[in-house]
Amino acid sequence: MKELILQSLRQERQISGEELGRKLNISRTAVWKHINELRSQGYQINSSPRVGYSLVKSTELLLPEEIQLDLNTQIMGKQVEHYNEVSSTQDIAAEMARSGTAEGTIIIAEMQKTGRGRRGRRWVSPPGGGIYFSLILRPNLKPFQAMQIPLIAGVAVTKAIKATVPLQPEIKWPNDIIICHKKVGGILTEMSSEIDVINHIVLGIGLNVNIPGSLLAEQTAGIATSLIHEYGEKVSRVKLIQCFLYEFESIYRKYLASGFKAIREEWMANSHTMGARVRVNDRGREFEGKAFDLDNDGFLWVRRDSGDVSRIVSGDVSFCN
């Protein structure tokens, strides 16, 4: 009912409580209750005795009604679960995935108490300006192919950012989105599998959108930035998520149909990694070299100073410049 009232408010510049009630076949008191509920969710709705209600401003929250408004996808985001505060959207999504929730479902939170990045590292997730969501995927892939998912997600994230704001984000292999060498987003891929079958993947995306640069500088020792800090103006979180869902669905389909080789070029075009001097730390084993290729499986190739080349299957890559 709330959604229908919102729909009416969007269609009409102004509409009286009486008319709304008649249209939806509910009492004026019920209309009033729903209006108040919408207000409590952050919608600014004016009411005047003569002309009735009018929607002045949508909510700032990432509510399902907002995400799904004119969302142009078939699968991604067709189910949206929104929370004001969670421990971690990854945990909720994993739980839902285990109990059979459909592919494409996303779990969004305004803030995370224990948001995490790879290997249990903390992901700073303050309220109000970040995007923190987890997407449930059920690809018909072998477990070893799962490492390609964060790569294609990286392409979708950079495209979505570019479509929303005039900035040039780049992908840092395997899972970071950076602007001017600072982290603006991260991708976490967690999988449940048998030895040869993927049960589900939970793809987590964290993006620093409207988080003040000063807060990030303080909490991440200067390694992170945000879109608002780089661009200077507030960025629509809803539009960014919608763009991501659209771009990701498109690239995910292409990937499932034609494999990672079909995505490789696009990844290279959006990547910061090629040609860069990198330091590779694979749990203790450390070396430096120049990243010179990404192969059709999604692995990074690094040429060491000695001339030897290494295929990086795992490990952390840091940039020397």
Added chain:
Amino acid sequence: MKELILQSLRQERQISGEELGRKLNISRTAVWKHINELRSQGYQINSSPRVGYSLVKSTELLLPEEIQLDLNTQIMGKQVEHYNEVSSTQDIAAEMARSGTAEGTIIIAEMQKTGRGRRGRRWVSPPGGGIYFSLILRPNLKPFQAMQIPLIAGVAVTKAIKATVPLQPEIKWPNDIIICHKKVGGILTEMSSEIDVINHIVLGIGLNVNIPGSLLAEQTAGIATSLIHEYGEKVSRVKLIQCFLYEFESIYRKYLASGFKAIREEWMANSHTMGARVRVNDRGREFEGKAFDLDNDGFLWVRRDSGDVSRIVSGDVSFCN
């Protein structure tokens, strides 16, 4: 306290309630309550007014006290959770693993309502005669190596069976334990991972020990058998689990230290698969050939009738004979 009473009963042929109470510093009434609790768990304890209590027979249940009695391991089975009835030990173990439960913990059930095998297939788990347990592992491996875990578990299962009962079980690649071409056990490996780090593995073992052959014949369309059916006598489930935990710990350590190549020979020696004519069905793609090798990664090599050889990464193998 219950464990201490059990210990005393095992040490002494007979002991009075008064003496037990004095030894453990509890009242005779408290002793009597614990004795009754032990009886309700299946321990046969005689009591006579003059001589006191005596343990006639241990429980038939797979209780922690039984499993851990003289268990000769460092990690495996040091924590045992026992249930009379569960949906699936895999689900409970996964939940515990997520909340940080230590490596080596096992979850045992007398029966499973929805016991499962690979790819969501049902695993018949009637009460009274089966072994159904899940073991939590936290190996420092890459996710793609996880497929080697069921192989080394297969070796441990066959060795444990041989140590307990004079039968000749064999491993069918990748995850079945068979006797005379019939399934007597199965291994299910479920993993939670990031793209390059394993969070945990839950290794599930199902063994048909004292389940009547007729029941299995009926419920599995003749493809399964049990140890009691093959051997003709009841087999100690406790001893079998203890042997498994010991053998598995030993082989798991060797594997982590030296890789799968250190286990390969032993696997080959216990396998039914080498030289066998097999039909491979990998989600639709089907072909026949002869299994002729297992490589150092744990993959099966099959020579097709055309002469081509294939490395079987995934898929179901059935035996043509």
